[in-house]
Amino acid sequence: MGEGDDEPGFIRLEFAELPPEEMLSRAQDFHQQMAARRTTRHFSTREVPRELLELAIKTASTAPSGAHLQPWTFVAVANQELKSSIRDAAEIEELRTYS
Numbered sequence: 001m002g003e004g005d006d007e008p009g010f011i012r013l014e015f016a017e018l019p020p021e022e023m024l025s026r027a028q029d030f031h032q033q034m035a036a037r038r039t040t041r042h043f044s045t046r047e048v049p050r051e052l053l054e055l056a057i058k059t060a061s062t063a064p065s066g067a068h069l070q071p072w073t074f075v076a077v078a079n080q081e082l083k084s085s086i087r088d089a090a091e092i093e094e095l096r097t098y099s
Helices: 020-035 050-060 080-098
Strands: none
Touching: none
């Protein structure tokens, strides 16, 4: 047992260690996926199923944070007019940041 394991609220991480070859294979696959990412400013107008959106937000909320404070807020906006206003404000902020 490591230090602090007996503290209330401590949850031990249970995981199955993979063989080195499997870890390397997974790491290479992950690197290829990450290397293929690109920033885009052109987005599809197709509707995203609500269940998929909720799962993406649920997954994002599991990201580690300092002292487990999780200082983020997620908002899903469906109203096109509001989306445009948010984009306009973000672009103004971006210009100020990068100028």
